[in-house]
Amino acid sequence: MTAVGSAAVRTVLGDVRPEDLGVCDAHDHLFLSSPRLPGQELNDAAAARAELDAFRAAGGASVVQWTPYGMGRRAADLPPLSRAAGVHLVCATGLHQAAHYTPESLDELRGRLAAVFVAELTEGIGTSGVRAGLIKVAGGFHALDAHTRWTMTAAAEAHHATGAPIAVHLELGTGALDVLDLLCGELGVPPHRVILGHLNRSPDPVVQRQAADTGCWLAFDGPSRAHHATDWRMPDAVQALAEAGFGHRLLLGGDTVVAGARSVDGGPGMPYLLRRVRTRLEAVLGTEPVRAILTDNPGRAFAVDWR
Incomplete structure (x- = not known):
């Protein structure tokens, strides 16, 4: 698949036009997989296929996987899954919080982290040949x-080398403005290349508005955990x-992180985004704005003039 024009979304099967993503998680x-989640790993290819099939049956057409370096991405499994399910998949490079890695694995990356990100974006992840489409x-x-x-800092260097977007896990939705000060202020990343994830978990309307004012993307991603305000405050915030x-800067996602959260294992899973979140938002926004958030916005957020 080859994108037409200069901007393209880098999927595991090749670059595609932004408008071809369709309905996107x-x-x-x-x-x-993470040492912080023992026994709850997402590591079953058959279950991943079943989840993609369920998402496709609900009307989904593309999924952006934010799993970064060293957390069990199984990049080689993604192209056959994408073909079999008929769903576009975007894979990530990047690095999560230190708690998700051993000290030895982090030490091994010292002095070459940006180069690892660039290589995975431009050459491929390991021997899989799959190129990442974002930095997490x-x-x-x-x-x-x-x-x-x-x-x-390494993500910003990789962005400047490739143009790739940077997606940020905000811990419990906090620190959004500090992240933007660092990435966009000190490190010179254009705000429209930054995607803030989990901002809805700290439902401060002033911070959300201030972040939106910069021109970054705001991702409302994942159903509520216990004591989170994600579901019941999310429609009002959106x-x-x-x-x-x-509205043109908003994204929606499911953020399925453990096996029990998959719909095929009895959890909400990827279809929940379209089965419940979409309909809940349509009740307050209307059908067309929600359609744009699920289709037009991801195409623009993840499309890059690749260098």
């Missing part, structure tokens, strides 16, 4: 520690941002 995971990094809880600054003129 802009933040999710097919494969993921993470902030801390209301703070940017030394690990965050290291990974975000409506407020849309009415303030930021």
Whole structure:
């Protein structure tokens, strides 16, 4: 698949035109493993295929997998899954919080992290031949520690070398403005190349508006966990941002991170985004604005003039 024109979304099967993504889950995971989630790994290819089939049956056409380097991406499994399910898949490079890695594995990346990101974006991940289409990094809880600054500095270097977007895990939705100060202020990444994830988990309308004012993307991703405000405050937050003129900067995702959260294992899974979140938002925004958030916006957020 080859994109027509200068901007393209880099999928595991090749570059595609932004308008060809269709209905997109802009933040999710097919494969993921972490020492912080023992026994809950997403590592079953058959289950991943079943989840993609369920998402496709609900009307989904593309999934952006935010699983970064060293967390069980199984990049070689993604192209056959994409072909079999008929769903576009975008794979990530990048690095999560230090707690998801051994100290030895992080030490091995010292001095070459940006080069690893660039290689995975332009040459491919390991021997899989799959090229990443975005860089995923993470902030801390209301703070940017030394690990965050290291990974975000490398992400910014890789962005400047390739044009790739940078997707940011905000810990419990916090630290959005600090992240933007670092990435866009100190490190010179254009705001429209930054995607803030989980901003809805800290439902501060002032911070959300301030972040939107910079020109970055705001991702409302994942159903509520216990005591989170994601579901019940999310429609009001999305409506407020849309009415303030930021509907063109919003993204929606499912963020399935453990096996029990998959729909095929009894959880909400990827179809929940279209089965419940979409219909809930349509009730306050209308059909057309929600269609644009699910289709037009991801195409623009992840499309790059690749260098």
